[in-house]
Amino acid sequence: MTVPAFLSLAATSSLRHSPRHQSQRKxxxxxxxxxxxxxxxxxxxxxxxxxxxxxxxxxxxxRAHKVITTAQIEVATGKVFRLPQTPIVxxxx
Numbered sequence: 001m002t003v004p005a006f007l008s009l010a011a012t013s014s015l016r017h018s019p020r021h022q023s024q025r026k027x028x029x030x031x032x033x034x035x036x037x038x039x040x041x042x043x044x045x046x047x048x049x050x051x052x053x054x055x056x057x058x059x060x061x062x063r064a065h066k067v068i069t070t071a072q073i074e075v076a077t078g079k080v081f082r083l084p085q086t087p088i089v090x091x092x093x
Contacts, residue, residue, distance in 0.1 A: 031069060031072040031073055031076050032076065033075075033076060034076055034078070041082060042072075042075060042076075044082075045075050045080065045081065045082050046068065046071045046072045046074075046075045047068075047071070049071035049074055049075060049080050050067050050068045050070075050071035053067045053070060053071055054067055059074065060074050060079040060080065061073050061074050061077060061079060
């Protein structure tokens with residue numbers, strides 16, 4: 001199984017059940033945003049995508065345990081992104 005670069009190896013390993021490792025597991029399962037991506041934009045796009053997934057949209061990557069993690073992985077891999085806003089020119093008669 002190949003692991004994407006934005007996921008750490010500990011996030012894909014078997015789950016540890018002892019409370020001592022619980023805080024370490026939370027740190028290891030964080031999805032890293034791509035370099036050059038604005039942190040605010042990453043959060044907003046991931047949140048909007050998570051709302052779409054909760055409404056029943058089909059995920060573009062393998063499902064994660066939580067919807068928000070699936071959305072973050074989609075944004076981090078480039079499967080989902082924000083379209084740049086272009087001004088609409090309306091001709092005036």
